[in-house]
Amino acid sequence: MKTAIYYFSGTGNSLVLARDLAAQLGDARIIPIARTLISGWDEQADIVGIVFPVYMFGLPLIVADFLKALKVKPGAYVFTGATLGGLPGRAHTLARQILKRRGITLAAGFSVRMPGNYTPLYEAIPQDQQEKLFRGQKERVKEIARIVEQRKGACREEKPLWINSLLYALVYKIGIAQIPPAGKDFRVTAACNKCGLCEKICPVANIHLRDGKPVWLRHCQQCMACLQWCPQEAIQYKQSTQGRKRYRHPEVTAQMIMEQR
Ligand SMILES: Cc1cc2nc3c(=O)[nH]c(=O)nc-3n(C[C@H](O)[C@H](O)[C@H](O)COP(=O)(O)O)c2cc1C
Ligand code: SF4
Ligand code: SF4
Known part of the structure; x- marks a missing residue:
């Protein structure tokens, strides 16, 4: 089954998640969102992944813009993969809402913990903690690939819901x-x-x-x-x-x- 994984990344976490998922799924290619917005979509893919970092408990603006224009073939399995330093907020739910307006169903939203990169608030975490998160990411990729291969519906990983919803409402709507x-x-x-x-x-x-x-x-x-x-x-x-x-x-x-x- 042909897979297209679109990604956006500033410091590499989402790029690695996209690349590892593509390797695990086979017959998959990774495509940068920044370029796709200019050059167009792969509309033949059976499975479409959108991988991005969480920003302010929601979606980076470029990812929201990408979703507003995304084209997929009828019946394609669409999922989101968010990398994050702490909490995902409602990034997957926001993606689902945008896609729904375009008649596209978001089948699953996966959240993957990685080192945070927002230096205005904190510095890089120590090496040993980074390595622990990288090991966790490699394991998560296998789990996510198993779900995606079976084209299973899976919940959007945004737990605990109350705090993610609150942070999204307080931070994203104003901050973005x-x-x-x-x-x-x-x-x-x-x-x-x-x-x-x-x-x-x-x-x-x-x-x-x-x-x-x-x-x-x-x-x-x-x-x-x-x-x-x-x-x-x-x-x-x-x-x-x-x-x-x-x-x-x-x-x-x-x-x-x-x-x-
Ligand atoms: C502007 C900005 C906002 C961020 N907001 C969040 C956030 O709301 N929640 C969170 O867990 N991590 C947040 N982060 C951390 C990133 O989501 C995380 O480090 C991500 O894995 C970076 O991915 P990248 O290396 O692909 O750019 C933020 C980072 C940036 C740059
Ligand atoms: S700011 Fe840094 S990356 Fe940019 S030109 Fe100067 S040294 Fe090079
Ligand atoms: S932080 Fe802004 S200016 Fe710097 S690389 Fe990212 S998008 Fe460009």
């Missing part, structure tokens, strides 16, 4: 609109050596270089790729990220993130 202009809150320090990587790695081309240094536009997704991958740690967000340990998935290279565009 603040994300695109958040580019204004990034800054570059004197440590920048004008390597140009940040401009290339931004999945949505929100960075321009001026005199070799980054300038942020106003359609940011807050994926943190620029801040996390800068080799000089020269990118900061507001006043909170200086000196905080950065996070990137160890199986992922900057080149792999760049290829989303």
